[in-house]
Amino acid sequence: MNERRRITGVVTSNKMTKTVVVEISRTYRHPLYRKVVHLSKRVKAQDELGCQIGDQVQIVECRPLSRDKRWAVEAILKHETRTADKGVAEVTAAPEVAVPEVAESPVEAQP
Numbered sequence: 001m002n003e004r005r006r007i008t009g010v011v012t013s014n015k016m017t018k019t020v021v022v023e024i025s026r027t028y029r030h031p032l033y034r035k036v037v038h039l040s041k042r043v044k045a046q047d048e049l050g051c052q053i054g055d056q057v058q059i060v061e062c063r064p065l066s067r068d069k070r071w072a073v074e075a076i077l078k079h080e081t082r083t084a085d086k087g088v089a090e091v092t093a094a095p096e097v098a099v100p101e102v103a104e105s106p107v108e109a110q111p
């Protein structure tokens with residue numbers, strides 16, 4: 001295996017031709033303050049495999065392909081299954097039914 005860096009990330013955009021935007025998330029603990037720090041970086045990568053948004057991919061560094069592209073998608077690790085209902089997470093409550101109030105009429109005593 002060669003000495004090129006390999007990083008795992010999630011595809012966030014595939015609107016360009018043969019190019020995807022991959023978000024690389026990194027979590028570490030600060031050495032002095034001991035607080036957990038979350039970092040994310042977005043890079044452009046050459047896509048010959050046809051990635052979709054939400055796929056987890058492994059990218060490898062390569063020669064400069066354009067002004068911004070320095071990475072290439074090596075493998076798709078996990079496909080994201082997108083449905084039409086995904087993203088609609090709202091729970092709608094049942095509409096309240098108005099109950100008509102009955103006017104109280106005096107009850108007449110019957111002899």
